[in-house]
Amino acid sequence: MARVALLVAAAFLAFLMAAPVTEVAAKRWTVGDNQFWNPNINYTVWAQDKHFYLDDWLYFVYERNQFNVIEVNETNYISCNSNNPIANWTRGAGRDLVHLNETRHYYLISGNGGGCYGGMKLAVLVEKPPPPPPPASPNKNSASTVSAFAHQFVVPVAVFAAVGTMWDAVPRLW
Numbered sequence: 001m002a003r004v005a006l007l008v009a010a011a012f013l014a015f016l017m018a019a020p021v022t023e024v025a026a027k028r029w030t031v032g033d034n035q036f037w038n039p040n041i042n043y044t045v046w047a048q049d050k051h052f053y054l055d056d057w058l059y060f061v062y063e064r065n066q067f068n069v070i071e072v073n074e075t076n077y078i079s080c081n082s083n084n085p086i087a088n089w090t091r092g093a094g095r096d097l098v099h100l101n102e103t104r105h106y107y108l109i110s111g112n113g114g115g116c117y118g119g120m121k122l123a124v125l126v127e128k129p130p131p132p133p134p135p136a137s138p139n140k141n142s143a144s145t146v147s148a149f150a151h152q153f154v155v156p157v158a159v160f161a162a163v164g165t166m167w168d169a170v171p172r173l174w
């Protein structure tokens with residue numbers, strides 16, 4: 001029992017230390033969701049309620065022998081012309097990741113087998129990530145500052161203390 005409690009406490013401590021990292025995680029979008037990259041899907045509709053932020057990723061999943069992922073400019077996106085690509089994101093496995101590393105429009109089409117004419121064309125605008133939530137307003141009383149401090153520092157200390165106590169208890173079980 002003591003060892004299980006020890007593991008739970010350790011896992012909780014690891015969670016506390018890892019938590020701040022998750023706030024800035026980039027998103028990986030599976031294009032078309034569970035319909036993936038296929039004809040007869042309106043990708044304008046797929047994209048219209050979404051916000052794409054700098055360093056997000058687009059993940060294209062498709063039949064590798066029929067389709068591909070080619071980046072073009074707006075004119076060639078409208079006309080489905082893949083003869084003057086900006087970038088060829090096709091890697092050959094039918095599983096391609098596009099890193100949205102610039103704040104601008106990206107135009108992606110399938111240039112193979114008429115895929116683009118069948119609707120396989122996606123335009124996204126990549127935006128700057130929204131600012132983090134504003135810090136606590138300056139006129140808040142100091143009690144809330146103390147409690148925020150307490151949460152961040154006292155809780156881990158309490159966990160360490162609990163782990164120490166349980167550790168002391170372990171030899172008695174052997």
Ligand SMILES: *[C@@H]1O[C@H](CO)[C@@H](O)[C@H](O)[C@H]1NC(C)=O
Nearest residue numbers: 041042043044045048118119
């Ligand atoms: C896709 O949907 C958009 C927005 O509703 C519409 O303007 C466009 O004509 C549609 N495209 C096709 C090929 O149906």
Ligand SMILES: *[C@@H]1O[C@H](CO)[C@@H](O)[C@H](O)[C@H]1NC(C)=O
Nearest residue numbers: 072073074075076083084085
């Ligand atoms: C896209 O590239 C073509 C050449 O392939 C060019 O004629 C056209 O003006 C370009 N369009 C834009 C919006 O830059």
Ligand SMILES: *[C@@H]1O[C@H](CO)[C@@H](O)[C@H](O)[C@H]1NC(C)=O
Nearest residue numbers: 070082088089090091092111
């Ligand atoms: C894109 O790159 C892939 C993998 O290197 C290659 O097989 C394919 O021919 C290229 N397609 C175009 C249109 O350049």
Ligand SMILES: *[C@@H]1O[C@H](CO)[C@@H](O)[C@H](O)[C@H]1NC(C)=O
Nearest residue numbers: 086087098099100101102103
């Ligand atoms: C974004 O990625 C592309 C392709 O990998 C690269 O050519 C370009 O320099 C990158 N842009 C920035 C701002 O890092």
